[in-house]
Amino acid sequence: DAGITQSPRHKVTETGTPVTLRCHQTENHRYMYWYRQDPGHGLRLIHYSYGVKDTDKGEVSDGYSVSRSKTEDFLLTLESATSSQTSVYFCAIGGGDRGGEQFFGPGTRLTVL
Amino acid sequence: KNEVEQSPQNLTAQEGEFITINCSYSVGISALHWLQQHPGGGIVSLFMLSSGKKKHGRLIATINIQEKHSSLHITASHPRDSAVYICAVRVSGSRLTFGEGTQLTVNP
Numbered sequence: 156d157a158g159i160t161q162s163p164r165h166k167v168t169e170t171g172t173p174v175t176l177r178c179h180q181t182e183n184h185r186y187m188y189w190y191r192q193d194p195g196h197g198l199r200l201i202h203y204s205y206g207v208k209d210t211d212k213g214e215v216s217d218g219y220s221v222s223r224s225k226t227e228d229f230l231l232t233l234e235s236a237t238s239s240q241t242s243v244y245f246c247a248i249g250g251g252d253r254g255g256e257q258f259f260g261p262g263t264r265l266t267v268l
Numbered sequence: 269k270n271e272v273e274q275s276p277q278n279l280t281a282q283e284g285e286f287i288t289i290n291c292s293y294s295v296g297i298s299a300l301h302w303l304q305q306h307p308g309g310g311i312v313s314l315f316m317l318s319s320g321k322k323k324h325g326r327l328i329a330t331i332n333i334q335e336k337h338s339s340l341h342i343t344a345s346h347p348r349d350s351a352v353y354i355c356a357v358r359v360s361g362s363r364l365t366f367g368e369g370t371q372l373t374v375n376p
């Protein structure tokens with residue numbers, strides 16, 4: 156299994172609070188991704204990174220920011236959480252401009268009350 | 269309309285049956301992925317293909333680029349195959365677009 160961990164694995168928070176989710180990899184992959192998974196939707200890309208300090212928006216980026224100061228860590232921040240951001244969040248590594256498989260972390264279940 | 273459509277949404281089979289899950293997409297792609305999401309939530313990559321057919325154990329994936337269609341087959345299905353199977357396409361760059369998934373239940 157690719158070495159990808161996510162923390163926390165579960166979180167319950169209140170509307171308006173900031174939340175940061177962490178993705179950590181030990182594979183030295185250049186590309187990292189944050190997705191959310193909701194009923195009735197496939198996995199949807201929030202943001203991705205193609206290197207340290209290099210990030211770009213995905214299809215559902217509003218309300219989220221990311222940072223990547225080290226190859227191994229990719230942080231997803233909800234500056235002011237809303238109930239619509241209740242979801243399961245997956246981090247992935249791999250892929251890249253030439254394609255290739257993506258390997259997924261175990262997911263973080265976030266509930267915003 | 270999603271760029272990636274899977275059918276059926278839900279599928280129930282008896283152990284031993286041959287299973288087919290379909291994926292259709294509406295744009296030109298450079299690769300198609302099949303993924304499996306276990307009941308516990310973990311997602312693993314099964315196949316990545318851009319033409320023809322790939323086989324791994326009891327799983328077979330095929331793609332027809334001209335018809336913009338792919339199928340995932342499971343031979344001699346087993347209850348442990350119960351999972352959500354997800355199709356995803358890569359159009360360009362590093363992004364994938366995902367289907368909503370097919371929930372497969374295999375009963376003993």
